[in-house]
Amino acid sequence: MAGNGHPTIKTVAARAGVGRTTVSRVINGSELVSADARARVLAAIKELNYVPNSVARGLVTSRTDAVALVIPESESRLGSEPFFAALIRGVSAVLAETRTQLQLTLVRDRFEREQLAATVATRRVDGVLLVSVHAHDRLPGMLEELGLPTVLAGRRDARERLAYVDSDNAGGATAAVRHLLERGRRQVATITGALDMDVGRSRLAGWRGAHREAGVPADGNLVEAGDFTEEGGRRAMRSLLERAPHLDAVFAASDLMAVGALAELRRRNRRVPDDVAVVGFEDSVLARHTDPPLTTVRQPVEEQGRTMARILLDITRHGAERRQVTLPTELVVRESS
Amino acid sequence: MAGNGHPTIKTVAARAGVGRTTVSRVINGSELVSADARARVLAAIKELNYVPNSVARGLVTSRTDAVALVIPESESRLGSEPFFAALIRGVSAVLAETRTQLQLTLVRDRFEREQLAATVATRRVDGVLLVSVHAHDRLPGMLEELGLPTVLAGRRDARERLAYVDSDNAGGATAAVRHLLERGRRQVATITGALDMDVGRSRLAGWRGAHREAGVPADGNLVEAGDFTEEGGRRAMRSLLERAPHLDAVFAASDLMAVGALAELRRRNRRVPDDVAVVGFEDSVLARHTDPPLTTVRQPVEEQGRTMARILLDITRHGAERRQVTLPTELVVRESS
DNA sequence: CCGCCGGGTGGGAGCGCTCCCGCCGGTTGA
DNA sequence: TCAACCGGCGGGAGCGCTCCCACCCGGCGG
Numbered sequence A, B: 001m002a003g004n005g006h007p008t009i010k011t012v013a014a015r016a017g018v019g020r021t022t023v024s025r026v027i028n029g030s031e032l033v034s035a036d037a038r039a040r041v042l043a044a045i046k047e048l049n050y051v052p053n054s055v056a057r058g059l060v061t062s063r064t065d066a067v068a069l070v071i072p073e074s075e076s077r078l079g080s081e082p083f084f085a086a087l088i089r090g091v092s093a094v095l096a097e098t099r100t101q102l103q104l105t106l107v108r109d110r111f112e113r114e115q116l117a118a119t120v121a122t123r124r125v126d127g128v129l130l131v132s133v134h135a136h137d138r139l140p141g142m143l144e145e146l147g148l149p150t151v152l153a154g155r156r157d158a159r160e161r162l163a164y165v166d167s168d169n170a171g172g173a174t175a176a177v178r179h180l181l182e183r184g185r186r187q188v189a190t191i192t193g194a195l196d197m198d199v200g201r202s203r204l205a206g207w208r209g210a211h212r213e214a215g216v217p218a219d220g221n222l223v224e225a226g227d228f229t230e231e232g233g234r235r236a237m238r239s240l241l242e243r244a245p246h247l248d249a250v251f252a253a254s255d256l257m258a259v260g261a262l263a264e265l266r267r268r269n270r271r272v273p274d275d276v277a278v279v280g281f282e283d284s285v286l287a288r289h290t291d292p293p294l295t296t297v298r299q300p301v302e303e304q305g306r307t308m309a310r311i312l313l314d315i316t317r318h319g320a321e322r323r324q325v326t327l328p329t330e331l332v333v334r335e336s337s
Numbered sequence C: 001c002c003g004c005c006g007g008g009t010g011g012g013a014g015c016g017c018t019c020c021c022g023c024c025g026g027t028t029g030a
Numbered sequence D: 001t002c003a004a005c006c007g008g009c010g011g012g013a014g015c016g017c018t019c020c021c022a023c024c025c026g027g028c029g030g
Helices: A009-016 A020-027 A033-046 A052-061 A074-075 A083-096 A110-123 A139-145 A169-184 A197-215 A230-243 A254-268 A284-290 A301-318 B009-016 B020-027 B035-048 B052-061 B079-098 B111-120 B139-145 B168-184 B198-216 B230-243 B255-267 B287-288 B303-320
Strands: A066-072 A102-106 A127-131 A150-153 A163-167 A190-192 A223-225 A248-250 A277-282 A295-298 A326-327 A330-332 B064-072 B101-107 B127-131 B152-153 B163-167 B188-192 B222-224 B249-252 B275-282 B294-300 B324-327 B330-332
Touching: A009 A020, A009 A033, A020 A033, A020 A301, A052 B052, A066 A074, A066 A083, A066 A110, A066 A301, A074 B127, A083 A127, A083 A301, A083 B079, A083 B101, A102 A110, A102 B079, A110 A139, A127 A301, A163 A169, A163 A301, A169 A190, A169 A197, A169 A248, A169 A277, A169 A295, A169 A330, A169 B020, A190 A197, A190 A230, A190 A254, A223 A230, A230 A248, A230 A254, A248 A254, A248 B009, A248 B035, A254 A277, A254 A284, A284 A301, A301 A326, A326 B152, B009 B020, B009 B035, B009 B163, B020 B035, B064 B079, B064 B111, B064 B303, B079 B101, B079 B127, B079 B303, B101 B111, B111 B139, B111 B255, B127 B139, B127 B249, B127 B303, B163 B303, B168 B188, B168 B198, B168 B249, B168 B275, B168 B294, B188 B198, B188 B230, B188 B255, B230 B249, B230 B255, B249 B255, B255 B275, B255 B287, B303 B324
Parallel strands: A066 A102, A066 A127, A127 A150, A150 A163, A163 A326, A190 A223, A190 A248, A248 A277, A277 A295, B064 B101, B064 B127, B127 B152, B152 B163, B163 B324, B188 B222, B188 B249, B249 B275, B275 B294
Antiparallel strands: A102 B101, A295 A330, B294 B330
């Protein structure tokens, strides 16, 4: 019983000469406290340097004021780090306003990913933000069953039921390819992203859409599947050039793949943009540093993070409905096109 | 009392026909349980899909099995994201092994930084990992007073008392400058990092050391202070060229500043490496993508994160002493030198 | 003058867990 | 034979908080 350790609400109550309940009320901003009592409690808190124990609070309220951000590490390793960094910044900014903690969970492999559901079920978080969901990912479903509010970055497919915030992938891709066609490019190839993800499929759909719009037939020979990695971009560029040596433009579904494509083009002494125009997607820091600087589609990643956090908090704090938001993208023209 | 909600340890005990304590023992891997009882408990856990409530556990053990990683956002915004991403990967890998949660705290401004001490004092974390500490940062001291185990990424100064993991900044810088001098460069300038940080000072010391070693006088005119940003690198390069137009090499204390320097050199039509050799520090992704690819000093950032996490866990779990570790760096020669 | 109301207050109970301590019954050594 | 011991086990207490439910008391209407 030494006054040692940290002061508790009881210590504060004794010091202020009031009951525990009154202290609790002051802390939680209840109106039903006389000005006098409130002042005494506040003074006691300051004197004792008291900080409420949020674990104890969490036990009774069964809220933790923490949300998890789940990121598959395999993808983050692939150099898309700027994406995650920006997303985290956005999320964190909104959470800070409401004193909500951000728990970062990097998931290394499928096993850890499935295990996560159990971890998360230990009630350590009020909700989950999920990044990079594949079409047949089971995790979102598991979280839903657990009744844990979940917001996705990107959707699993066009019929997504859960809350999500996505960029306008199809629209951005269409704009990119339209830009190439309008500049007179005749054979606009595309290096797609992973096609088991909606991002990959939607950006490919955008490439098709722009062709349709322009009344140009979309040649299946000009499509090569990538995987969002630099090496994948390089490889895809290689097979495209072999299949369609006369292509004069390529739309890569990510900046990183565009970088790979640029490398392959340089290796073959194709000039960019003179011989072949290149456009990426994301507008990461990379895009400004390639040679030549990369034309690309900017997605508002930080805003995406902010929106995700807001939607999640609205659900956990105010029981709001799940919302689905698509954020606009914007073509940034640089020197590669 | 409806069987609703989540099963508790009591539910499991009833189902298995044992006491709460026995269930607890099984969960925590105690030896003092008969094989029979253990089997029954395990079965009950599985049937009920029971997951222990870690908040309740935390209340009694006063451990949360979570640690905070504190990152000043101002710096992370500066494009050093690859550094933080790698650090997080390392930290996360080690934490995952011990089922410890990672709480990420981006600190936007000084105010939030000081407030953090209070937040952290709500007992939500067992320890803190601190990144980018400036020489006169008050936060480490506050955490120490709170008795919260802390490990720094980098040290405040050469007399650091807290646990830390740092790269061999001086050694790496010396190797970089030695390399330039050995290749016959006569005027090796340096763009320093922020000089209120040990990283900045140590890398500058390395530049001096290599000169001393080679018996070449270190010309103060060849030193220009930067701030680890690209723009800072550009600016520093500009003043260096004005002050010392005949310099034939520059060692930048970060890749990002090297990128700025490269841009300025190109603007002035100085060829790299023919006219001026450039070396950076960090070996971030950027380094492979500059034109020409950047010679730089690789620091084992992921390993740094792993080591930090290990040291922190050793302290929180086993009451180990604070350790101070310096990890070796390695010169990576590419085409800019 | 009495009942009633309602703002301000405090104590009890209980959140789900761990840990202390004591109980039980079988084995061992003197 | 009996005390000492020990492995296996369970209940009580309590971690620090919130919330329910009184309780008190001054003011007011009947």
